[in-house]
Amino acid sequence: xxxxxxxxxxxxxxxxxxxxxxxxxxxxxxxxxxxxxxxxxxxxxxxxxxxxxxxxxxxxxxxxxxxxxxxxxxxxxxxxxxxxxxxxxxxxxxxxxxxxxxxxxxxxxxxxxxxxxxxxxxxxxxxxxxxxxxxxxxxxxxxxxxxxxxxxxxxxxxxxxxxxxxxxxxxxxxxxxxxxxxxxxxxxxxxxxxxxxxxxxxxxxxxxxxxxxxxxxxxxxxxxxxxxxxxxxxxxxxxxxxxxxxxxxxxxxxxxxxxxxxxxxxxxxxxxxxxxxxxxxxxxx
Amino acid sequence: xxxxxxxxxxxxxxxxxxxxxxxxxxxxxxxxxxxxxxxxxxxxxxxxxxxxxxxxxxxxxxxxxxxxxxxxxxxxxxxxxxxxxxxxxxxxxxxxxxxxxxxxxxxxxxxxxxxxxxxxxxxxxxxxxxxxxxxxxxxxxxxxxxxxxxxxxxxxxxxxxxxxxxxxxxxxxxxxxxxxxxxxxxxxxxxxxxxxxxxxxxxxxxxxxxxxxxxxxxxxxxxxxxxxxxxxxxxxxxxxxxxxxxxxxxxxxxxxxxxxxxxxx
Numbered sequence: 001x002x003x004x005x006x007x008x009x010x011x012x013x014x015x016x017x018x019x020x021x022x023x024x025x026x027x028x029x030x031x032x033x034x035x036x037x038x039x040x041x042x043x044x045x046x047x048x049x050x051x052x053x054x055x056x057x058x059x060x061x062x063x064x065x066x067x068x069x070x071x072x073x074x075x076x077x078x079x080x081x082x083x084x085x086x087x088x089x090x091x092x093x094x095x096x097x098x099x100x101x102x103x104x105x106x107x108x109x110x111x112x113x114x115x116x117x118x119x120x121x122x123x124x125x126x127x128x129x130x131x132x133x134x135x136x137x138x139x140x141x142x143x144x145x146x147x148x149x150x151x152x153x154x155x156x157x158x159x160x161x162x163x164x165x166x167x168x169x170x171x172x173x174x175x176x177x178x179x180x181x182x183x184x185x186x187x188x189x190x191x192x193x194x195x196x197x198x199x200x201x202x203x204x205x206x207x208x209x210x211x212x213x214x215x216x217x218x219x220x221x222x223x224x225x226x227x228x229x230x231x232x233x234x235x236x237x238x239x240x241x242x243x244x245x246x247x248x249x250x251x252x253x254x255x256x257x258x259x260x261x262x263x264x265x266x267x268x269x270x271x272x273x274x275x276x277x278x279x280x281x282x283x284x285x
Numbered sequence: 286x287x288x289x290x291x292x293x294x295x296x297x298x299x300x301x302x303x304x305x306x307x308x309x310x311x312x313x314x315x316x317x318x319x320x321x322x323x324x325x326x327x328x329x330x331x332x333x334x335x336x337x338x339x340x341x342x343x344x345x346x347x348x349x350x351x352x353x354x355x356x357x358x359x360x361x362x363x364x365x366x367x368x369x370x371x372x373x374x375x376x377x378x379x380x381x382x383x384x385x386x387x388x389x390x391x392x393x394x395x396x397x398x399x400x401x402x403x404x405x406x407x408x409x410x411x412x413x414x415x416x417x418x419x420x421x422x423x424x425x426x427x428x429x430x431x432x433x434x435x436x437x438x439x440x441x442x443x444x445x446x447x448x449x450x451x452x453x454x455x456x457x458x459x460x461x462x463x464x465x466x467x468x469x470x471x472x473x474x475x476x477x478x479x480x481x482x483x484x485x486x487x488x489x490x491x492x493x494x495x496x497x498x499x500x501x502x503x504x505x506x507x508x509x510x511x512x513x514x515x516x517x518x519x520x521x522x523x524x525x526x527x528x529x530x531x532x533x534x535x536x537x538x539x540x541x542x543x544x545x546x547x548x549x550x
Contacts, residue, residue, distance in 0.1 A: 166392060169352065169390065
């Protein structure tokens with residue numbers, strides 16, 4: 001066998017290896033989703049969405065859970081977006097480059113990899129106990145905001161870095177101040193990437209359970225939260241609670257709740273992809 | 286009254302020189318990139334700065350609107366004067382300076398916005414949002430940049446959809462809208478085809494009547510065609526500066542002669 005033939009065989013082999021790798025991930029995910037759908041889809045109806053939790057699986061619903069998730073989503077966004085984008089802009093555009101900036105950069109990247117339960121413990125100590133927010137929506141949102149801040153900061157920095165230097169120069173050369181250049185050129189040009197990063201970070205926050213368990217989200221909340229200081233539960237908590245019960249009816253409920261949560265996350269990722277595609281057509285770089 | 290006469294004196298003292306540099310050295314960290322450059326540019330003229338790549342001519346040009354300030358480790362010695370005033374003095378307002386000293390870059394760099402908004406940008410950041418004022422300024426500037434006939438029906442179109450040559454004229458229009466008295470151009474035609482280049486060159490010739498223009502160029506023929514004065518830079522030094530005609534026909538320095546006759550660079 002000559003060399004060219006060997007190389008061609010290697011090429012084909014690697015192609016099939018790649019196909020197997022890709023498919024194994026997809027198939028496992030497909031089986032999981034199919035399984036959930038078969039179990040849960042007939043359980044989803046209006047009464048399931050609008051009922052409070054109950055001891056009886058047929059009567060139990062996810063009203064408190066999905067409203068809690070919605071609250072958490074909005075509060076976390078309101079806290080994490082301004083702080084994360086602000087910090088990202090500062091680090092990229094204002095801070096002096098040097099050993100301190102490098103140290104910060106490494107630490108922020110590391111923070112993105114810290115297990116979420118650690119954030120939960122931090123949230124319990126700082127927000128629940130020291131600041132006295134109790135096991136409230138506010139404490140939960142602050143904890144989740146901390147968790148996703150590194151992701152938003154990194155996404156913001158990368159998006160800003162992708163804006164061509166020539167655009168900034170053009171703005172400065174016309175007499176614009178730094179803030180005018182950032183607010184009128186840099187942020188609009190990088191907005192789509194920043195928004196994509198924010199949505200992906202928020203969809204992670206919505207799926208988190210561990211830090212909220214530590215902060216004190218409840219499994220059984222018989223009322224819909226009205227203010228940020230109310231106690232709460234979220235969809236992942238409800239799912240976690242239901243799957244740990246012995247009755248088969250609750251397993252079905254859990255499957256149905258998983259479908260609702262998945263739909264929410266897929267919807268958000270879909271929006272992120274749509275925003276990115278639309279913006280790529282507008283900005284050629 | 287006193288103040289006015291004082292200003293009069295300043296003008297006379299500064300002579301008619303629009304731009305001036307006195308014994309300027311520039312460093313990037315420890316590296317010296319400009320060495321003892323002294324040069325005077327009179328009002329309403331075109332001055333070409335020529336020389337091989339890396340000779341410091343772009344760095345020199347960017348001293349006049351303080352674009353080098355963004356480079357880390359940038360340091361300058363000596364004085365840069367515009368209209369007799371030191372633009373690096375402590376209380377100098379950098380944004381005001383750049384309204385007086387416009388700049389056109391090597392690669393056309395329009396904002397990813399409409400043609401109209403590109404030209405209006407310099408006024409909008411000054412807080413001018415009156416539609417009539419903006420409309421008038423946009424039309425006037427685009428006309429001056431010899432682009433009006435090509436874009437007048439389509440001012441809402443994204444500027445990035447224009448051709449390279451049109452984009453560069455739009456960048457010139459954008460600069461003119463701020464009403465500077467000086468325009469710095471950093472190889473404004475080097476990324477363009479010959480026809481677009483010719484348009485830019487004749488535009489520079491037109492603009493000379495109302496503006497003082499300094500052009501950095503790689504293209505010696507271009508320098509010969511458009512400029513009144515030419516400065517030849519080599520390894521960070523201003524080797525020779527004089528009337529373009531004299532530089533091209535009768536250079537005093539051997540290095541200038543070698544460069545102009547194409548023996549290096």
